[in-house]
Amino acid sequence: MKLKLFPDDIYIFFMELIKDTIKTRQEQGIVRPDMINLLLEARKGKKIDDNSDQTVETGFATVEESSIHTDSTKPTKELTDLDIAAQALGFFFAGFDSVSTLMSFMAYELVVNPDVQKRLQDEIDDALNECNGKLTYEALLKMKYMDMIVCETLRKWPPSIVTDRVCSKPYTIEPVNSGENPVHLKVGDAIFIPIVGLHRDPKYFPNPDRFDPERFNDENKGKIQPYTYIPFGLGPRNCIGSRFAILESKTIFFSMLGKFNFVAIDKTQIPVKLSAKSFNMVGENGIWIGVESRSKYK
Ligand code: HEM
Numbered sequence: 541m542k543l544k545l546f547p548d549d550i551y552i553f554f555m556e557l558i559k560d561t562i563k564t565r566q567e568q569g570i571v572r573p574d575m576i577n578l579l580l581e582a583r584k585g586k587k588i589d590d591n592s593d594q595t596v597e598t599g600f601a602t603v604e605e606s607s608i609h610t611d612s613t614k615p616t617k618e619l620t621d622l623d624i625a626a627q628a629l630g631f632f633f634a635g636f637d638s639v640s641t642l643m644s645f646m647a648y649e650l651v652v653n654p655d656v657q658k659r660l661q662d663e664i665d666d667a668l669n670e671c672n673g674k675l676t677y678e679a680l681l682k683m684k685y686m687d688m689i690v691c692e693t694l695r696k697w698p699p700s701i702v703t704d705r706v707c708s709k710p711y712t713i714e715p716v717n718s719g720e721n722p723v724h725l726k727v728g729d730a731i732f733i734p735i736v737g738l739h740r741d742p743k744y745f746p747n748p749d750r751f752d753p754e755r756f757n758d759e760n761k762g763k764i765q766p767y768t769y770i771p772f773g774l775g776p777r778n779c780i781g782s783r784f785a786i787l788e789s790k791t792i793f794f795s796m797l798g799k800f801n802f803v804a805i806d807k808t809q810i811p812v813k814l815s816a817k818s819f820n821m822v823g824e825n826g827i828w829i830g831v832e833s834r835s836k837y838k
Pocket residue numbers: 630631632634635636638639642698699700702703704770771772773774775776777778779780781782784785786
């Protein structure tokens with residue numbers, strides 16, 4: 541369709557930056573433990589999911605990577621520099637704004653639900669005690685209430701409000717209510733899946749505008765109807781960065797809330813209103829919160 545996602549100057553800046561990095565690395569034999577290196581290795585036919593057996597769950601919302609196409613070490617298509625640059629650019633944009641949205645709305649919910657914030661701080665203090673003041677990976681992943689809050693933020697404020705698929709087989713969606721017509725889908729039709737519509741549907745999440753981490757406690761999370769909670773999408777094209785996104789967010793909240801309280805300030809809009817100018821979850825006036833030292837540090 542020749543639709544552009546970014547203005548030309550931004551696109552050219554990033555593409556050139558990544559292509560120059562590839563060139564410099566190849567010319568000078570530089571090896572860094574990062575994604576560009578993995579893609580350069582993949583180009584040579586090396587498998588890049590060697591550690592998949594050791595994967596640890598980072599949270600309930602995490603999605604599983606697809607095992608489709610990982611059984612062959614032979615690339616089906618030669619990766620060009622442009623492909624590698626496009627992948628790196630895709631990761632950058634897919635992974636930046638989404639995590640920032642998750643963290644902004646999570647901070648907002650902690651401000652307007654001080655009891656939730658206090659309980660999370662208690663959990664953080666206990667974890668800090670257990671690991672002698674130094675955060676460990678294991679301690680972070682053991683924090684159940686932190687995970688419940690992350691899950692509930694992703695439900696109420698999913699950073700990706702919608703995802704899409706192309707129809708590969710003719711299919712008819714039969715009417716459910718009287719007066720509705722069937723919808724006939726043809727091969728090639730574009731289908732939009734309304735993530736936020738599912739997450740805020742009272743049929744699946746009663747009282748959906750209420751921020752309630754208890755929806756994700758051990759007893760309740762198993763009762764969630766499959767495919768109604770999909771912050772990271774689903775199936776073979778689900779989000780590749782769910783573990784990283786959850787881990788990154790939990791680490792930051794752990795560090796911040798161990799030392800500070802999140803509080804409302806004059807600029808905090810309560811209740812927050814969403815911007816009508818953006819397709820994504822963006823606060824009308826941004827999301828503003830204050831940070832004050834916790835009494836134990838004063
Ligand atoms: C809270 C943070 C994030 C959310 C809510 C999120 C959500 C999503 C969703 C809904 C999709 C579409 C999945 C589908 O249609 O089934 C997606 C795809 C994707 N995400 Fe994320 N994402 C997040 C963070 C990240 C991060 C940190 C990265 C990279 C480091 C990333 C990289 C990608 C990529 C590359 C795809 C496309 C996958 C494909 O087409 O095969 N995302 N994400």
